[in-house]
Amino acid sequence: MSEMSDREFVRIGPIHSISNGRIVTEIDTEFHLRFGEDRPSYAGMHYCPWCGKSISRDLWNREKKK
Numbered sequence: 001m002s003e004m005s006d007r008e009f010v011r012i013g014p015i016h017s018i019s020n021g022r023i024v025t026e027i028d029t030e031f032h033l034r035f036g037e038d039r040p041s042y043a044g045m046h047y048c049p050w051c052g053k054s055i056s057r058d059l060w061n062r063e064k065k066k
């Protein structure tokens with residue numbers, strides 16, 4: 001996931017640590033696309049936009065139930 005570290009429009013970190021904006025999805029993930037500057041919106045991601053790897057706990061939990 002290191003390819004993300006220098007991309008500012010992607011926020012990586014625990015969802016509960018987002019304090020300056022609005023989360024517009026209900027995906028359990030630590031990867032969010034950020035829109036806007038002052039009060040940004042965050043959209044959770046199921047897949048890494050660069051390598052396609054699954055990165056959300058929702059997907060991991062679904063895998064476990066199979």
Ligand SMILES: [Zn+2]
Nearest residue numbers: 001048050051
């Ligand atoms: Zn990746």
